[in-house]
Amino acid sequence: MAQRPLTAMIGPGGPPDCAAYGLAGGWRGARRALRDLTPDAVITEVTDSRLRGRGGAGFGTGQKWSFVPRQPARARRKYLVANADEMEPGTFKDRLLLEGNPMQLVEGMLIAGYAIQASEGVIFLRGEYHLAFDRLERAIAQARQTGWLGRDILGSGFDFDIHVHASAGRYICGEETALLTALEGYRAQPRSKPPFPQVGGLWGAPSMVNNVETLCNVPHILANGAAWFRDLAPGSPDGGTKLFGVSGRVRRPGAWELPMGVPLRQVVEDCAGGMRDGYRLRAFLPGGASTAFLDAASLDIALDYATVEKAGSRLGTGLAILLDDRACPVGMLRNLEHFFAQESCGWCTPCRDGLPWVERLLAAIEEGTGQPRDLDLLADHVRLIGPPGRTFCPHAPGAMAPLASGLDLFRDEFLDHLRQHGCPRRMAA
Amino acid sequence: MSTADPALPPDLPPDLPPDLPPDLRDEIAAMMAATDHPHGVTVGALAAVQARFGWVSDAHLVELARLIGVSAAELDGVATYFNLIFRRPVGRHVIMMCDSVSCWLMGADALRARLCDRLGIQPGQMTPDGAATLLPIVCLGHCDHAPALLVDRTLHGDLDESRIDAIADGVRAKEQAREQGTERGTEQGREP
Ligand SMILES: Cc1cc2nc3c(=O)[nH]c(=O)nc-3n(C[C@H](O)[C@H](O)[C@H](O)COP(=O)(O)O)c2cc1C
Ligand code: SF4
Ligand code: FES
Numbered sequence: 001m002a003q004r005p006l007t008a009m010i011g012p013g014g015p016p017d018c019a020a021y022g023l024a025g026g027w028r029g030a031r032r033a034l035r036d037l038t039p040d041a042v043i044t045e046v047t048d049s050r051l052r053g054r055g056g057a058g059f060g061t062g063q064k065w066s067f068v069p070r071q072p073a074r075a076r077r078k079y080l081v082a083n084a085d086e087m088e089p090g091t092f093k094d095r096l097l098l099e100g101n102p103m104q105l106v107e108g109m110l111i112a113g114y115a116i117q118a119s120e121g122v123i124f125l126r127g128e129y130h131l132a133f134d135r136l137e138r139a140i141a142q143a144r145q146t147g148w149l150g151r152d153i154l155g156s157g158f159d160f161d162i163h164v165h166a167s168a169g170r171y172i173c174g175e176e177t178a179l180l181t182a183l184e185g186y187r188a189q190p191r192s193k194p195p196f197p198q199v200g201g202l203w204g205a206p207s208m209v210n211n212v213e214t215l216c217n218v219p220h221i222l223a224n225g226a227a228w229f230r231d232l233a234p235g236s237p238d239g240g241t242k243l244f245g246v247s248g249r250v251r252r253p254g255a256w257e258l259p260m261g262v263p264l265r266q267v268v269e270d271c272a273g274g275m276r277d278g279y280r281l282r283a284f285l286p287g288g289a290s291t292a293f294l295d296a297a298s299l300d301i302a303l304d305y306a307t308v309e310k311a312g313s314r315l316g317t318g319l320a321i322l323l324d325d326r327a328c329p330v331g332m333l334r335n336l337e338h339f340f341a342q343e344s345c346g347w348c349t350p351c352r353d354g355l356p357w358v359e360r361l362l363a364a365i366e367e368g369t370g371q372p373r374d375l376d377l378l379a380d381h382v383r384l385i386g387p388p389g390r391t392f393c394p395h396a397p398g399a400m401a402p403l404a405s406g407l408d409l410f411r412d413e414f415l416d417h418l419r420q421h422g423c424p425r426r427m428a429a
Numbered sequence: 430m431s432t433a434d435p436a437l438p439p440d441l442p443p444d445l446p447p448d449l450p451p452d453l454r455d456e457i458a459a460m461m462a463a464t465d466h467p468h469g470v471t472v473g474a475l476a477a478v479q480a481r482f483g484w485v486s487d488a489h490l491v492e493l494a495r496l497i498g499v500s501a502a503e504l505d506g507v508a509t510y511f512n513l514i515f516r517r518p519v520g521r522h523v524i525m526m527c528d529s530v531s532c533w534l535m536g537a538d539a540l541r542a543r544l545c546d547r548l549g550i551q552p553g554q555m556t557p558d559g560a561a562t563l564l565p566i567v568c569l570g571h572c573d574h575a576p577a578l579l580v581d582r583t584l585h586g587d588l589d590e591s592r593i594d595a596i597a598d599g600v601r602a603k604e605q606a607r608e609q610g611t612e613r614g615t616e617q618g619r620e621p
Contacts, residue, residue: 089531089572090568095570126570185466185470185472248534253531253572332534
């Protein structure tokens with residue numbers, strides 16, 4: 001059977017405590033890193049593993065760490081932040097890791113903190129994750145008690161502690177610079193780069209923001225080595241396993257740990273039991289709400305960063321949302337754009353004003369008051385705010401990804417709505 | 430955005446009577462003392478006030494701003510920015526129903542309408558007896574059990590008509606228990 005390091009300790013009995021975690025193989029990575037390796041050697045190991053960030057953008061993790069200035073923690077304060085905001089619709093993977101094995105995140109943060117010589121770790125947790133909050137607090141307290149957090153960890157001279165920041169909710173807080181602004185106590189608006197957070201982040205200090213799943217991979221890389229990690233995904237350009245999942249009208253929606261590069265068909269058919277009776281797969285968003293639609297013919301492409309991009313979308317968070325043949329694509333786009341319009345932070349005009357306009361156009365088309373020129377207006381929005389660089393952050397381009405692809409893929413449905421003055425499915429119902 | 434000036438911000442009436450209970454003031458002072466960057470406590474302090482009173486009133490906001498050393502306008506800007514800080518009163522139970530895409534695909538709209546019916550309110554409103562407020566929320570990370578909603582700290586998934594009815598009844602039952610003084614500490618966790 002394929003290995004599942006990320007989820008091996010996750011079971012119905014609740015998360016392992018500090019001792020059980022150790023007995024099941026935990027802390028080996030931290031021990032090796034802190035006892036046997038220099039911070040630079042840890043970074044090299046992670047770079048060699050080909051771990052790419054699991055927060056959506058897929059940047060090489062080791063490479064990202066190497067951008068942090070090298071002084072030791074005592075010379076200048078540095079921060080490591082675990083991004084546990086997880087508000088992307090259709091995404092539920094970090095929750096599994098946070099609730100199922102919080103100690104793994106603590107160990108991952110300890111190693112990452114050592115690699116960049118951070119003095120302080122922060123878990124930026126979305127406020128609605130109450131169970132995760134309680135379990136993280138418990139895990140951190142135990143780790144502190146057993147000496148895995150605090151001063152002079154393992155006699156290495158390295159000091160590191162973690163605290164949890166419960167956010168008060170806004171999707172944009174997941175964007176790394178907005179997250180830092182939120183931690184500083186301001187309205188969570190993104191910042192322009194440069195300076196990059198690695199150099200000038202939280203309170204102006206060098207800061208590393210990593211996704212929860214990214215950090216949870218780190219203990220295993222250090223315990224078993226970069227080559228082992230690469231081999232978890234044989235033949236794939238990306239190393240390791242990943243939580244892949246589906247939501248929508250499948251028999252058993254869920255998330256599963258699989259090697260990088262599996263095709264979505266395997267997730268849908270083998271893991272999720274296929275579509276429910278009476279439903280056919282029409283199209284899917286491969287990695288959350290801000291990725292472009294692919295049609296059912298793309299079910300067999302490999303789920304790795306490069307292949308999904310070549311197919312015209314993004315791997316994103318790796319959790320696919322399935323559109324079935326009985327749901328209305330226009331209605332789905334309206335739902336998606338409502339989310340993006342509502343969650344715009346309002347900082348840049350194209351996003352603040354353009355997204356509500358998009359939402360209104362889609363609502364009109366769905367409700368039967370749309371005009372043929374509305375399709376051109378929608379396409380204009382895609383053209384004007386879709387390309388990166390027109391706005392402060394990728395929120396607006398992310399919002400345009402499903403729309404651009406949807407206008408293409410579902411053109412006939414859009415025209416049917418206009419011709420019949422409303423949603424044909426609603427009228428038939 | 431300087432917070433260095435300890436003088437009272439001009440928008441605060443200097444003779445405002447204290448409204449926050451002393452232990453809550455102490456709690457917030459302790460939060461500020463525990464960090465090199467007291468400004469970072471704004472969200473946590475707002476949440477602490479809300480945990481006590483259910484929402485953040487103008488009087489509390491103004492007093493909190495003075496404690497932290499920011500203008501009331503700035504703190505209000507932060508408070509109104511975040512989904513989970515309430516600047517208006519909410520019911521004793523807050524029901525947040527996901528309106529994002531996976532839940533929509535699984536039929537959340539019809540279930541929300543049913544819940545509105547059962548509670549006699551629209552999203553954004555509080556029941557006349559103050560028992561519950563219904564709010565929309567973005568994806569709760571429970572999409573594998575869509576449609577989903579959160580009642581206070583308890584997550585409910587795989588919603589259908591009978592579960593929606595049970596949730597509405599459950600809020601009512603908790604209210605009755607409260608009236609009879611038998612309610613135990615708030616349950617938290619997840620429905621099986
Ligand atoms: C609007 C927006 C929301 C985001 N939300 C999240 C999130 O909830 N969690 C996350 O890990 N990354 C999120 N990201 C990506 C982060 O900005 C950042 O790239 C990521 O946390 C880096 O971690 P990684 O290198 O480990 O992937 C978001 C990005 C944008 C533009
Ligand atoms: S693109 Fe949108 S969310 Fe991002 S900074 Fe601009 S207004 Fe804010
Ligand atoms: S879309 Fe509703 S819980 Fe994720």
